[in-house]
Amino acid sequence: MKKISIYLLLINLLIHANLSAQNLVKETQTLGNCSSYKIINNKVIFNCENNAKVLLQFCSGQVVKIWVSADGTFKRLNESFAVVNEDLGWSGNVNVNEETSAYEIFTEQLRIRVNKFPFKLQVFDKYQKLLFNDYNEKGFVKNNSHISSYKTLKSDEQFFGLGEKAGSLNRRGKSYKMWNSDQPCYGVNEDPLYKSIPFFMSSNHYGIFFDNTYKTEFKFGSESNDYYSFEAPAGEMVYYFMYGNDYKQIIQNYIALTGKPIMPPKWALGFSQCRGNYTHEAQAKEIAAEFRKRQIPCDIIYQDIGWVEGLQDFDWKKSNYDNPKQMVKELGDLGFKMVVSQDPVISQVNKKQWKEANSNGYFTTDIRTGKSYDMPWPWGGNCGVVDFTKPEVADWWGNYQQKPLNDGVRGFWTDMGEPAWSNEDATDRLNMKHNLGMHNEIHNVYGLTWDKVVTEQFYKHNPNKRVFQMTRAAYAGLQRYTFGWSGDSGNGNNVLEGWSQFANQIPVGLSAGMGIIPFWTSDISGYCGDIKDYDAMAELYIRWMQFGVFNPLSRAHHEGGNAVEPWVFGPEAENITRAAIQLKYKLIPYIYTYAREAHDTGMPLMRALLLEYPNDTETYQLNGQFLFGRELLVAPVVEKGAITKEVYFPEGEWINYNDKKTVYKGGQWITVDAPLDVIPLFVKKGSIIPTMPVMQYIHEKPSYPVSLEVFPGVANKETSFLLYEDDGESRDYERDIFCKTKFTAVTNQSGFTIKINAREEKGYKPAGQRNYIIKVHTLNKPKEITVNTSKIKKVKTEVLQKTADADFEKISYSWDDITGIIYVKIPDHGEENEIIIN
Template sequence: MKIRNIITSFRTRKPQRFTLSNSVSLEDCSNEATSDRHPGLKDSSLNNSFDISPRKHRPSVYKQFAPGAQKGSNSSRSSPATMSSIVLLVLAAVFLIVPLIYLVNRFDVVYEDRALKRNPIVQPFGVMQAQSVSTKPVEPSSEPIKLLPPPKPDYGQCKLLKDGDKFDCFPENGASLEGCEARGCCWIPAKTKPKKINNIPLDVPYCFYPPNHETYKIVNVTQTAFGLVAFLQRKYLSGYPQDVTDIQMVVKYETENRLHVKFTDPANNRFEPFFPEVPVVDRAAQNLNFVFELDMFKPGFKVVRKADNTTIFDSNSFLDFTFSNQFMQMSSRLPSEYIYGLGDHTSNLLLSTQWARFTLWNHDNPPWPNENLYGSHPFYLLMENSSRSHGVFLLNSNAMDILLQPTPAVTFRTIGGILDFYFFMGPSPRDVIAQYTELIGRPFMPPYWGLGFHLCRFGYKTLNETREVLDSNLKAGIPIDTQWNDLDYMNNSNDFTYDHIKYEGLPEFVAALHGIGMHYIPLVDPGVSAAEKPGTYPPYDVGINMGIFVKNSSGQPFIGKVWNAHSTVWPDFTNPDTVDYWTLMLRDFHKEVPFDGAWIDMNEPSNFLSGSFSGCPKSELESPPYVPAVDGGVLNYKTMCMTAKHYEGLHYDVHNLYGFTEAIITSFAMAVIRGARPMVISRSTFSGLGHYTGHWSGDVFSTWDGLKQSIPHLLSFSLFGIPLMGADICGFNGNTTVALCNRWQQLGAFYPFSRNHNTDDGIPQDPASMGDLVVASTKKALEVRYALLPYLYTLFFRAHVDGDTVARPLFFEFFSDKKTFGIDTQFLWGSAVMIVPVLEENATTVKAYFPAALWFDYYSKAQVTSAGEYVNVSAPLDTIPVFIRGGTILPRQAPLRTTTESRKTSIELLVAPDENGAALGELFWDDGDSLNTIEEKRYSLIDFKLENGILRGESLAWAQEYPPNLGSVTVLGLQQPISQVLVNGQSFTFKFDTVHKCLLIDNLNVSFEKPLAITWK
């Protein structure tokens, strides 16, 4: 049974159906059907070395396209009659095929829509039987093709290129005239010396590809039921070792808005990420919204939007296309410079195309600019000049650089695996993210209590200190749902233990939290101590017996060092036995301390050493011919050796998947142990992690810039399909100030994941410790959050079901307004709530952009009408400006001390009509904690609509877990005084505020089970 099936089945089954004795296997996990996952001699990024995969070898894909290539056990013996028949067939084939070959070569004939046309462009054919534009696929020679050195560049052509159109031919250090021309490239030093970031040049390249550079030529195209298959052959040496001479390109028209283009080495089974498990498609979709263009005589491809003929991806005639064993590269021109994503990094939301580089290699690193951080997301969203949008995703887990340059253009440059692209046609930004998460997995549905406020710090030296800090904040009136502990609670920093002296009474403390409706989450690192006495530390002893730890190149447990006293080993989360191991460890600890969620940290994986105590073996894995611009300059900096072995491959390949696989198994284990919805927060991320857990942005700095950068970071992770995200409120590294923490507590109240946390050598920064101002503004901001939790929870429902975003940039809603494209100092909750934080010290006003709409101040109910303009907004020290968009209906509840208490209060509706007096809204409600409530339809969904002066409520789904009754309705923006209110036809008392022009109808106590109609005159 696949690990994916077991881990996801808790979403569709009751928890008691799970046992640890279930058979678990990773061996058959794959992203494609056998027909296009190309097995061969080795299952590794590097051919002819380090073959450690347990997967069974499968026949070469070439044999499926080359008739007669497969040989059965009796194929060497044939009867004379059989031989005669074969001779006749061959002669007939010659007479039929030779003229066809002549026509193809002479008149550029290709198949399109089952017809012959004089057109070298291959476009979508729809669903049809396989057809070929040549006699048969070209199978690679059994002898390696000897590639020739490329011809010298034509400098007359070189000088025609503008700086922005120059694609780097020598991206590593050491470029020279001789080395450049040896690659067939132009050497023209720029007027200014290129800047270096992480010691690697980044600017107008001195060495660049000439406009007529030749890489691969297309030698064969076959149309298939799912799209087409093409074979390409390299002409010249690339300049990198072990060029792959024959490439297979598989093109699938997977849905009307999703295109899949995959480049593989058909002779070798190279590494492909086993998660996220993407859908397998074997038939082409109909009514495509794109055109795939492949030029038979100009080896590149284009993806074109049908609606307006915009080219969204143009591979530039494969000008720089390289596919060698440890270096793969492809570039594309972009239709605009409005590009977002490509994380994890610290930058503005709108990325710079002025020679910018984004290095993806998961790394324990504070969020410095221009450095690789905790996660890898090779996905971008681009806003086109037409206001349509699209997305591009490279499914590859190896280390990579992604370059943006002023052309505008993008270059993907990775050092392992394959090139596996997905294109999403949108056309709106919300459509793009929905299509992306449809592929990688919809965001998980968090428990309701997980949306409350969380309190934590590194440095609670005792349980008494933890308790005192919590009590002081509760007494100050701060609503808190969850208390956390960093590794301080552990015995000698060892997982699955607690210090029975410093944290004496921890189980009773957690039980007391549960007694008042609160929750508890401890830190769990992946690293396990390797130096405890035998028989005294089960996490190590059991792991050794089960053989589940990551191994070094010699097959022994890989030993490094993190917080443990002497040495550390790491579970291999790609090993199916680790599911049992990790669940057992968490379950045994849960029997001692009944924690409610898991905080998984240090899972990049982080290592205080660069490799092991003795370093790393000399290997092409440790020192590849091209090293992306990683912090430290080497891949093993502060992590494992690249030669370390996992069940599913080498660390060189699976490094970026380590935290992701830990998150999957931890989420599964928590669901099994508690029988409830898991609440897991992970530091390391990869595409698809949001299907299982949330994320926090790591060790951010306690600075005003850190405060500001937290917004684009949050919004980028919305693009990546990880909506449950936030930064450490008031910052982690360094000492905060009252002014900074005051404004950060306000902003942090609107992070989807809202937690105050800081380092052990910083001053206390919980709200109560920061003084009266911070307490007052924290309470005010969190009261707004807690009041709006029914709305926020409904947004997570839509993210889980439809792939929508929770926190979103302004341009997601106002994509026709280019002024919104670069705004990352304010943001939206859903489509209805705009948050405008104060990001400058001592400021009491904010210059906020109001897109064209009707807006209402959340506090005063004052109306703001905008045609798309900036407005100076008042922001007193204790207030974060919040605005409601006209045309929306927000469900609310009274904010109390915990979500447990708030959920018991009646529902309030805040109605903000648009210019036409209309509004829409909805409320999702379930028990907030159980597994599979959505899949098993154990929820209620209420639809609200204001139209023609009538507010209606209708239950679209109704279950045993129904919401509290409607208690009150507030309607904003009413220009005329109200004289009468009818609720389901009955006259009802009301209040009308003539100053702010709002209507309040309270004391309703009306159930949502039956249709609701409220009118006013």
């Protein structure tokens, strides 16, 4: 009997397994065969089995929207949160060529082939090279609500992007999730993190934006060497294919879809200081005075969340601030801008505002009770989560946030917008309902909807002023509203062991840039960990600062009461960090020019080398260095005790920017010296770098000499730089009110020809009088220099430098034997000048 019972049990299990398998087959849907199509203007709809349809929408000759609808209805719960423009230049109808086994559509750049039996999408370039290919019949797979798309993986294909992700720059062989998560002290391969940007680029000349806000997942060959996939647990299979000759073109196509990055105020590109307990008036004044006394440039002092009386009433905490408006004014007189934090919640302790929001239905609700969702919060007690997807919330929030702005505060950092404590393991949050949908759909865009309200309300209340807003949690398209920082980095267990987390901030930042977060910073020093031994911490702080000054938004920040001002680490650290910060301020004209380029093209200031050298496969693995703009290469030291750095130099010749003399030939790895006080920094031979005098804050002096460092290139090849300038504060740049000046330099047999082109003024010109100081780095003493065919007078270098900001009429030159620099001082009247150096 015992044996019979076992046999019956086994038979029963087999029957159930077979039935389950049959049910799984029924639940799994692919597209099957394609039987017909219909053209509607720039759209082609293909009809497949089981009522499924595939829509191809030609936004341009390079950008194609692919929408697979399992039931053929093409319905979405919400319009795209990221895409703002699908009309990218396509005009007229689409022509479909039908063959026996396939349909073909041609653009100027692409050939799209749709195989009929079964449906299979293929994209070729105009030279018939296959770029993008559905993997067998699995271009679309649906199982219940779960959707997937599998693509053929080429053996040499590499992937980059997905925004701010930890780990190596190259995504090949790895998998990633999109679920905005509060991950303090995150590891070097931890995933997911704070932001969800489901946009990636392939070395095979295309990019994909998977416009699905659920917990999407990307598997770049982690399951097989034959295919990669992107998938979501729910929602629609909508993605955009973007072709590009290089990564830059792909990025330009992406921002054409999702919007241009806004430019920060110019002062935001200076240095800023923060700390977890920066929440006191006396402390802010003391810190500001110390920066000025020690002559360490600084533009921004932050206030963390404890500045408020209650979350989030935007009222100054009475016990901490005696006269906040006067405090902000006094700081402003010293050149400091104050930025304060805000959280997206209202504490139940803050009874007046909580009751107001609750009665108006401004909170997310709990589907189990129908009441406002009760959210535990790291501080301030339990809170209501403000529902920024509800239109009525915008003006209400905007009126509140305007209060500190009316006191002179210059901007916000929007913190905890995941919303915090809503990570993957916090499944109770899935009971939260927003105006536009359930939390599983809205979670990843929650921070974006908040940032949108913050910025649009800022513009409404402060016409024609640029917003400063730096955010932690976001979705694709954030560049239209906000800037970013990388969250709570560092080692919380032992702050002195944070070197690997620090090193990982380089690829995190470069990846953020490729997700169109061009204005970004890491928390200099790392946010996490108690600092108990400042002498021991000094080396890590110095190296982080040497990296951090090349973050477009340079912010030193640490948790709690852990001070991270330069002077607390001792005199050596103070001097080294002062020099690093001063270097950034010298480079502001260069940095600001690239800030405008970021707005126009989406190209980040911190650039992975593959963006400029896409055909150099060595750049695919470069996680420890980057380009700053096009001309400068930065290779921060990220190892404890290291006094050298292995640097890869791409094609061309590269000059040590520190000594302005040592030359390295490109196409090879070289070990360079990097003692503690040296940032490995290099300039490409054949470059012009505009700089300005060191100031204690941006535009401390409204007019100042602009120096042009010329590093002559090879004979007869022109070197150029197009300097961009505007008022730095208004939104006039969006209306193309600015000025540009082009500088060129050519090396010839007799010397150099340098040309200052006439300034192109579009409603703006620099304030006051100023000179250009041309600094030509050469070992050859000049025999004669002419400006516009007239010989100019030679003076001593110290005389020329003394008159650089005083004499706006005389033209002169000098030669420095020790440095090998030719100086030419020439007044800037906005006119064309030609300088010939023999």
